[in-house]
Amino acid sequence: MDWRGRVALVTGAGVRIGRAIALALAERGMRLIVHYHTSAGPAQEVVEQIISAGGQAIALRADLLDPSAPQRLIAQGIEAFGEVDVLINSASIFERGTVYDATLDHWERHLAINLRAPFFLCQAYAQALRPDQRGHIINIADWRALRPGTQYVAYTVSKAGLVALTKSLALALAPRVQVNAIAPGGILPPPSGPDAYFTHLPERLPLRRIGAPEEVVKAVNYLLDADFVTGEILLVTGGEHL
Ligand SMILES: NC(=O)c1ccc[n+]([C@@H]2O[C@H](COP(=O)([O-])OP(=O)(O)OC[C@H]3O[C@@H](n4cnc5c(N)ncnc54)[C@H](OP(=O)(O)O)[C@@H]3O)[C@@H](O)[C@H]2O)c1
Incomplete structure (x- = not known):
């Protein structure tokens, strides 16, 4: 599928992996909605970098702890560019917490930002799709979702939920x-x-090496080009999961 001119919303796109994904999608000719929460300056830099290379981008702020943020973010994106074709859920929090010391607040923030927000972003995205529109959602999970661990229990559960959500939505939103x-x-x-x-x-x-944001970018590009792949969880770990 030719994604040139199509619109991508990347959450957590001001910094680090989300930023690399946003810049790479802009290089493919996509129009970018650069979501951020606290990284206003870095998000604006991403926008300026895209515009100075001849592309189109806007930055939108939203706190994904706010239950009303997903609906608003999709609506603002559509208002700016007319549609959202690709949704990349990358924003996340990652804080240590075990069965012995995780607090209610710790648990609720992880589930809210890492799982509830992606679900309601997907819902708002799907509700706004035109009947003839094709699209792609990519959720950035973690290999820890597939292997139980003890130190980041709420994070792990949130990412395991995101994996389950990915498969459920792959069925529910197919074939478009x-x-x-x-x-x-x-x-x-x-x-x-x-x-x-x-x-x-x-x-x-x-x-024998750690990765780089470009490894995740390559996986995003592969999935966007893979017309016959849905419900897949693509491990990008250097073999750590083995
Ligand atoms: N780094 C790794 O090695 C690694 C490994 C496995 C999986 N992952 C996954 O890859 C993705 C990106 O990881 P990363 O390390 O680049 O991310 P990161 O440095 O942890 O950045 C987190 C991002 O989430 C956003 N965010 C946090 N709280 C938010 C809130 N309340 N509302 C809205 N946005 C919020 C931040 O936005 P602001 O900065 O604008 O506040 C930031 O852009 C995540 O899903 C992570 O779980 C990363």
């Missing part, structure tokens, strides 16, 4: 919309800097 997920492994260390897990990761990985 393909719905897939990418499950990255170690791509970027936390914004605070590499922790012990990241420092020793390369030696544990079959491919």
Whole structure:
């Protein structure tokens, strides 16, 4: 499918992996809705970079903890560009919390930002599709969704829910919309800097190196070009999941 001129909404697109995805989609000729929450300056830079390369983009702010934000974000995107064809759910929080110390607030924030918001963004997106419109949703999950762990329990459950949601929506929205997920492994260390897990990761990985946002971008581009793939969870881990 030729995505040139089509409209993509990328959540969490001001920084890091979401930013790399937004810039790559703009390079494919797509018009970009750059969602951000606190990273107003970086989001504006993404917009300016796209516009100075001859593309079209706007930045939209939304706190995805707010239950009304998904509907509003899709409506504002459609108001700006007339349609939303591709939805990439990348915004997320990732905070440590175990069965012994996770609080109600910790649990609810992870489920709200990482799972509830993607669902209601998908719902608003699907409700706004024209009968003749084709589209694609890509949810950025995590390989931890597929392997139980103890240290990030609410995060893991939220991403496991996102994987289940991906498969359910792939069925529900077919044939007009393909719905897939990418499950990255170690791509970027936390914004605070590499922790012990990241420092020793390369030696544990079959491919002996951590990834880069470009690895996720390649997976996004593959899925957008793969007309016969839906409900897939594409692992981008350097073999960590093995
Ligand atoms: N980094 C990795 O190695 C790795 C590994 C596996 C999976 N992933 C997944 O890949 C995706 C991107 O990861 P990343 O490390 O690049 O992300 P990140 O640095 O954790 O950035 C989080 C993004 O989520 C947005 N966000 C956080 N809270 C929000 C809220 N309340 N409302 C709206 N937006 C909010 C932030 O927006 P603002 O900055 O504008 O506030 C930011 O753009 C995530 O889904 C993550 O789970 C990453």
